[in-house]
Amino acid sequence: MQASIEQLGSDIFCRSPQTRPPELRLDAAAAGSLLQDWSARYAKAVRAADPGELLAIGRAIFDWLDANGWASGWAGGTGGRLLEIRVTDPGSTIGRALLDAPWELLADRNDHLAGDAVQLFELVRRIGPAAEPTKPIHSDLQVIFMAAAPEGQKILDFEAEESAILDATRHLPLHLVVEESGTADQLGVRLKLDGPFEALHLSCHGDIHPERGPVLALEDAVGDLAPMSPGDLVQCLGDPARTPLVFLSACRTAEQDDGARGFEPFVRELIRAGVPNVIGWDGSVYDTDAMAFAECLYGELAGRARTPRAVAKARLALRQTARDDPRRGSHWHLARLYLGPAGGGALAGKGLPKRRLASETCADQFLDGERGQVPVARRAEFVGRRRQIQSVLRAFRDGSAGVLVHGMGSLGKSSLAARIASRLTGHRTVVIFLGAPHLRSYDALTILDRLLEAVPVQQQQRQAARDTWRETVLADPGALAEALEDLLEGPLDAEPVLLVVDDLESILETPTPSEPLTPVQPSDRIPLAAVLTAFARASTASRLLLTSRYRFTLPDSRGRDLAETLDPVPLRPMDGLERRKQLGAAARTAKTAELSPGQQSLVERALDAAGGNPGLQATLTRPILNGEDAVAEQALAAIEHFRRVGTPPAEIQALLDAGTAGDADNALLAFFRRMAFATYRKALSPDQARMLRAAGVFSEDLPIPRPALHAAGAADGVGDPPAALDRLLALGLADDWGLSGGIDQAAANPLARPLEPPPPPELAASIAAAALPALDQAWRAADGDLPQDRRSWELTRLTLAAPELDTGLLCRAAEPAARWLFGTEQDARRAQAEVLRPSLERLDAYGAEPSHGLLLIAVDCAERLGDREAEGRALGMMRSIQAEGWDDAGTNLYVARQQQRLGDLDSALRSFESAAQGFLDSGREREWAIARGQIADILQARGNLDEALRIRTEEEIPVYERLGDVRAKAVTMGQIADILHARGNLDEALRIRTEEQLPVYERLGDVRGLLVCRTNIALALLVRRARTGDGKDAAEANDLLCRALADARRLRLPEAGQIEQILSQVGMACGD
Structure with missing residues (x-):
């Protein structure tokens, strides 16, 4: 049903041509004040989070529009409800008042129209005259x-x-x-x-x-x-x-x-x-x-x-x-949709052509575009790395001599450099790629020539600079620093360059355990020192960016380390969202159709096995996206083997040991050769190896405070844990996660973990125990609470693993950990298996009392899983704990429900009464009403209908109305109808169910509530039919039962069997 509200002369003109009455005119001057008042009330109600006031405002607006029955006529029609607020001059007083009014709150006597799932309430604010909506041009x-x-x-x-x-x-x-x-x-x-x-x-x-x-x-x-x-x-x-x-x-x-x-x-x-x-x-x-x-x-x-x-x-x-x-x-009410004249249509249309994405047409991209060297991720494929890009650009802005991007192989350092180059639109990119075999040793003259090529020809400075410096540098490579400084402060200041030195590890010596930082090969020290010196000295707009797998050292003649003039920017593995984004980008590029269940399983294995390494993830997922499942399975098996034992499978290791190329198209072999894991292993001293092993005790992809890592290393016998960890960070075997809460964070790289076997169980337990104090101190908030996220789960895991249990820490960690799994992750089984059951068992073994909050979440979890035994144990422990106020009331409520379920109604009644009083004393109105309602359930079951009815009508209903809780009110009205039915007042019971309960469930889209309500209406109709013999009641009851049965079967609800039994008992059947 379409309706519109707009200013027409001195009136507010409300129109809905398909309903009766079709129009309503309201005085615009008076309307302006009313609308502004409702907007002001709305702003206060939003700040106060007052749903009752929001409902009152919505009803007030509806009543104002219903002066002649117009709003009721429009809202009571069939089909969806579309209301368009039309304004031609949004700057006028009335125009602004119309646009600002909270029309989203419109409510009839039942609830907000926006909550009706049957008649959808479409509300728009249109500025300007309506025109033909913009037509979609694609199907996607x-x-x-x-x-x-x-x-x-x-x-x-x-x-x-x-x-x-x-x-x-x-x-x-x-x-x-x-x-x-x-x-x-x-x-x-x-x-x-x-x-x-x-x-x-x-x-x-x-x-x-x-x-x-x-x-x-x-x-x-x-x-x-x-x-x-x-x-x-x-x-x-x-x-x-x-x-x-x-x-x-x-x-x-x-x-x-x-x-x-x-x-x-x-x-x-x-x-x-x-x-x-x-x-x-x-x-x-x-x-x-x-x-x-x-x-x-x-x-x-x-x-x-x-x-x-x-x-x-x-x-x-x-x-x-x-x-x-x-x-x-x-x-829910804060979103606003505004339309211009051409607004209001669909954005995609069936039967239209599918778009051809830019990622399907663009050519491969290279870091060195001029020479087609160093393939990098295309713009549409590059994901994440936002903070790292910003760190580089911030260093450039602050005048840094240069930036070193470092991290384990295949983390995307070259692609990051390409993205940074694309941001520096005023700089020409000059690339020195050290990874190509024929370019692995760049001499001073070649570096000079590459930078001379960047000098614009029209400046007529290129030849002059060539004439000035080329012969000098050829005779003395050490003069390169002075030559570069001259260029950087001269022509390359006015026309700046970004000099990218890529794959720096190719000119570094093989890392050894004795070197904290990896030295540069002797033959390459002079040209690299010249580059670093020139950029450190020059006052220039040009910038220097290096990428390397390792941190390095390059002392000059005075003993200063030139590498320290660079700002380090570490890369770490992708997080979970970035992994999915990379997968999605790759799927779009490959034009992959929907994956089969088997392929989905392969993808999940690939994302896990790759450990957030972009290059490895691409290697593992590419065959899956191309439909080459057998190839993917073989590659996954090889990587999973490496992740388990720390070495490639024998057949791949044999090719690596032989140094042969093997299959040139074997991406997996190329990955293992490129990563050179054996080089990493040989680079570690015994202390550093133990530090890596100790860091592996912590979970993957979780940043760990450095003090906790130091404590873990010391527990594993590391003599100098900070130095050992620095070495792992310099090699890329540990990832730098930056600062959190003022504390440096790091973690063992997922692909580095297999290089050291895990510690024996006894040692692992000692390592966990040693790290706990530092973790607790770093992760708890000022009020002593731990976060409801993975950190609490990790703290719980390590506390349970420690040889001696810290019962207080376990209680503080296990409750937020369980709530994270139960609530945020929606995984009650993990919450029970990984946190609640082992925590309660260990506390019991130590004779320690669980916290009240831990037991509450244990009951909730067991109840959701239907584990009555676990629920009973947790409730038993809860009852044995001395609690006060709200905690005590909550305990009594949980206990009462179990007693009621077991048929001990006397005990349940006493527990519900105690809970209700506790909630009342604590000011918890809604919980008080719930407890009182459950008392009414028992009274009703015992036949005390008068008192049960009084509680429903005088205590529960007023609370739910004040709180705007329409569903709770509808449930309670159904319970009132049950009492009326039991008393024989079928007509009033039917009226409540059909007029006050059923419409609410329809608007809420509550299918289960709807089918139960329809079943109850059908039962009442059958009782009335038995009294009156009215065949219409029988036909309507049959229809309602069949509709309820269809919904119950579709949702696989246990009520389906009960409805089938009712139909059989009364001799009815459904059409299908």
Whole structure:
């Protein structure tokens, strides 16, 4: 049912031609004050997180629109509900009031319309006259996603938002292109080179500056804050109409400025610029809500839904989440969809041609493009490394003599260098690639010639510089430093270069245990020293970047280490999201169709075996994406063998030992040869080897505070753990994770771990025990709590492994670890098997008392798994612990439920009463109502219907109404209907079920609640039919039971058998 609200002369004109009455006119002057008042109330309710007030505002707006029954007529029609707020002049008082009013809250006597899953509420704000919607040109959707997290700003979980979009659209025709930079410049380049895109998604902070108006918190090239105005974004977009949807997933982007300047919201400015569809947030939104909204939105858009419908579905999903868990989805009402004249259509269309992606057409890319040397990841394939790129650019900005990017082989150092080169658009890239066999020894003259080539011919300085320096350097290679300094401060200052020295390890000596840092080969020391000296001395705009597997040392004639003039930027393995992003980019390039279950399994093995190494992951996944499963299986078996025992399989090792090329196309053989793991092993002293072994006791991909690593090394007999760890970091066998909480973090590289066998169990336990104090100190918050994430899980694992149990630490770590697995990871089985069961058993063995919180999560977990034995044990321990207040009330509630389930109703009643009183004393109104309701359950079962009815109507219902908990109210109304049914008042019981309970479940999309309600209605109809003989009641009951049975079978619910039994007992059957 389509409806619109707009200003018409001195009236607010409400129109819905298909309903009765079709129109409503309201005085515009009076309307302005009302709308502004509702907007002000809305802002306060949002800040106060008051769902009751939000519902009251929604009903007040609905009642205002229902002066002649117009709103009821429109809302009561059939089909979806589409409401369009139309404004031609958003700067006028009435226009602004119409756009600012919280129409999303519209509510009838039951609930917010936005929560109705049956009649979807599509709400749009259109600025300007409606025109033909922008027509889609492809059958698939291409979205460009960019997140920004400037240094010093609160970190947003944009990786999770990106991951959620990927998950939601994994099997849908959507291509997610990620621009990693966070900068306006690179976004503009990406939009120009890889566009057009159907949607731009920006995830960042948003604000309203008192002088500049609405801004987005983007980054500059080095990661500092670079505010973006609406005009800046319009410049990036080029022609705004080319991007049909812009989603500003940033706070306050749809919020009206209430300051003296009265700036228009960011979203409205983009509509004014000509973007057809714009989504923003009218206030500050939780990361989790923004993520869930985006996940549903893009799933719908990829399914070719119109933008208003996609937004409505996303809003509904958040609303349903909020009903199930008040801690999530509470900002369901904050998203705003604005349309320009051409907005409101679908972004992709069935039957249209599939786009040809840029990644399918671009040629291979090379770090040295002029010579076609050093293949690197193409722009569409390069993922992550954002902070490392920013670290390099920041060092360049601050005048660093040079930067050394270092890390284990195949981590993507050359590709990173290429990305940095692409950012320095004012610099010409000059590459000295030391990895090619015929170029492995670069002499001073060759280096000079390469830099002379970069001097522009038109400056007429190239020949002059050649004449001045070439003969001098040929006669004395040591003069190269002076020659380079002259070039850098002269022609290469005005026309700067980025000099990239790639694969530096090719001119380093073979690492040995006696050298903390790897020296340069004697034949290459003079030219490399000249390069480092020249860049250190010169005042120039040119920059120097080196890549190496190892940290190195290069003393000059005065004993100073020239390598120390470089800023080190370590690379580490990709995290889980980056691994998936690389896989997705590779799949797009390979044009891979949907993988089979067997191939999915191979992919998971490949991601695990590669350990975040981009080169190895590409080697392992490429045959899978190309459909060469047998080749992939063979490669995986070889890497998994290496990960288990630390050496390649015998047949590969034989080829490596022989030094023969073997199969030139064997990528796996090339990987092992390139990685040279045997060289790493020989480079370690016994102390360093033990340090690597001790670091391997900790879990992979988890940064460990250095003090904990030092303690672990000391426990393994390492004489100087800090020096040994520094050596592992210098070789790339340990990864530098930077600072966290002011403490340096590191971890053993996943591919380095197999080089040392794990310690014996007794030693591993001693290593774990030694690390625990440092881990606890580094990871606990100021209030003593540990985080609900993988760190608590690791601390629990190590505490359980220690020879002597620290019971206090185990209780503090196990509870957040279990809650992380149970809640965040949604894995109750792991929570029980890895944390709860072993923790409770060890505590019991030590005669230690578990914490109340640990037992609560143990009960929740056992209840979800249906493990009555574990639940009973945890409840028994809980009852034996002396608790107070809220903890004691929670214990009594859990105990009462078990007693009720076991049939001990007297004990259950006493426990529920005790719990209710405890909740009341603690000010927990909702929990008090729940406990009182369960008392009513027992009273009802015992036939005390009067008292049960009183509790339902006088105690429970008022609480749920105040809290706006429509589902709890609907459940309680059903229980009231049960009492009325038992008393024989069938008509009133039926009225409650059909008019007050059933519509709520329909709006909520609660299938299980719906089928139970339909079954109860059918049973009441059958009882009435037995009394009256009315055949209509029998037919309606049959239909309701069959609909309920179909839903129960589809969802595989146990109620299916009960409904089948009812049908059999009354002699009814379903059509199929």
